[in-house]
Amino acid sequence: NRQLVLAERPKGAPTKDTLRLIEGQVPSAGAGLMLLRTEFLSLDPYMRGRMSDAPSYAAPVEINGVMPGGTVAQVVISQVKGFAPGDHVLSFNGWQDYALSDGAGVTNLGQSPAHPSWALGIMGMPGFTAWAGLTQIGAPKPGETIVVAAATGPVGATVGQIGKILGCRVVGIAGGPDKCAYAVSELGFDACIDHKADDFAEQLAVASPDGVDVYFENVGGKVLDGVIPLLNPNARVPVCGLISQYNATSLPDGPDRMNWLMGQILRKKIKLQGFIIFDDFGHLYQEFAKEMSAWIESGKIQYREEVIDGLENAPEAFIGLLNGENFGKRVIRVGRN
Numbered sequence: 001n002r003q004l005v006l007a008e009r010p011k012g013a014p015t016k017d018t019l020r021l022i023e024g025q026v027p028s029a030g031a032g033l034m035l036l037r038t039e040f041l042s043l044d045p046y047m048r049g050r051m052s053d054a055p056s057y058a059a060p061v062e063i064n065g066v067m068p069g070g071t072v073a074q075v076v077i078s079q080v081k082g083f084a085p086g087d088h089v090l091s092f093n094g095w096q097d098y099a100l101s102d103g104a105g106v107t108n109l110g111q112s113p114a115h116p117s118w119a120l121g122i123m124g125m126p127g128f129t130a131w132a133g134l135t136q137i138g139a140p141k142p143g144e145t146i147v148v149a150a151a152t153g154p155v156g157a158t159v160g161q162i163g164k165i166l167g168c169r170v171v172g173i174a175g176g177p178d179k180c181a182y183a184v185s186e187l188g189f190d191a192c193i194d195h196k197a198d199d200f201a202e203q204l205a206v207a208s209p210d211g212v213d214v215y216f217e218n219v220g221g222k223v224l225d226g227v228i229p230l231l232n233p234n235a236r237v238p239v240c241g242l243i244s245q246y247n248a249t250s251l252p253d254g255p256d257r258m259n260w261l262m263g264q265i266l267r268k269k270i271k272l273q274g275f276i277i278f279d280d281f282g283h284l285y286q287e288f289a290k291e292m293s294a295w296i297e298s299g300k301i302q303y304r305e306e307v308i309d310g311l312e313n314a315p316e317a318f319i320g321l322l323n324g325e326n327f328g329k330r331v332i333r334v335g336r337n
């Protein structure tokens with residue numbers, strides 16, 4: 001049983017020394033337990049937070065602890081009612097080949113799901129995050145303008161496509177011309193701006209001639225700076241993620257603009273609301289799943305996945321995810337087990 005454990009807490013960006021691959025025995029499933037073999041491991045930005053012991057909404061991973069993570073696995077041996085060998089399940093095995101489970105929090109996907117790994121993306125946590133954050137906090141009305149960054153990732157791409165279904169103008173922000181071209185031609189965004197461009201803020205203003213009604217916040221930093229002046233009165237800002245800050249070791253240099261920001265929020269009556277998907281909206285998951293399945297079936301939602309082979313390649317793939325190297329939802333096909 002190969003496991004990736006936290007070797008040291010990263011200072012700034014994780015490095016090749018952050019995680020260590022160890023090998024041990026495959027655990028045996030006693031009474032009331034099942035043995036799960038990991039097929040796909042989801043790589044998600046929140047995992048950077050788990051590597052840190054700074055205060056957060058979830059406990060940090062212990063040093064030498066197995067990195068947590070959402071997985072699709074196959075049942076090998078089962079003494080749990082409702083789960084049979086060969087069933088594919090959505091589970092939380094973490095970064096390892098095998099895990100034991102008593103079935104709590106595990107969803108049975110059946111013997112032959114059409115796209116098992118999608119349970120980690122469009123049909124799972126990221127897709128649900130996009131749907132809930134946009135519909136419950138963003139609450140866009142037809143004709144309004146939505147801006148979303150990390151526009152080709154699983155959250156951003158879904159936010160934008162739902163925005164189009166709801167009749168909005170959608171402006172994406174992504175890193176580089178290939179991602180921007182994809183957001184417009186394949187995902188149907190009205191425009192997509194490269195945040196690496198020198199005149200990014202000017203381009204964003206031109207692409208949002210009627211201002212911005214919903215800013216779905218995924219990244220923070222320079223992108224947030226560019227969007228705030230464009231927000232319309234009564235704009236809504238679902239605060240989903242701040243990936244540009246996850247590797248930061250200190251606050252940016254001044255001047256301190258906190259009071260300027262609060263002034264904008266006050267004068268424009270902006271609603272800014274953070275959320276943690278399952279804490280806040282878990283009760284809506286079935287509603288999401290029904291609506292999203294129908295959209296996928298009718299071709300209204302596209303989904304791009306980037307599958308990387310080998311558990312041993314997960315650390316490098318994760319470092320790349322934080323740098324924007326991924327193009328679509330990144331999953332590891334765990335292999336060799």
Ligand code: NDP
Nearest residue numbers: 045150153154155174175218240241242243244276277324
């Ligand atoms: P992505 O697959 O989109 O990966 C992250 C992307 O962020 C990168 O590909 C890159 O895209 C972009 N990025 C990285 N650094 C920067 C930067 N400095 N400036 C601008 N963009 C940057 O991730 P997800 O779709 O899985 O997640 C998107 C966001 O949603 C994250 O912030 C995540 O933490 C958050 N999230 C929050 C949840 C919640 O419950 N609140 C649940 C799930 C996700 P590009 O190359 O286009 O810049």
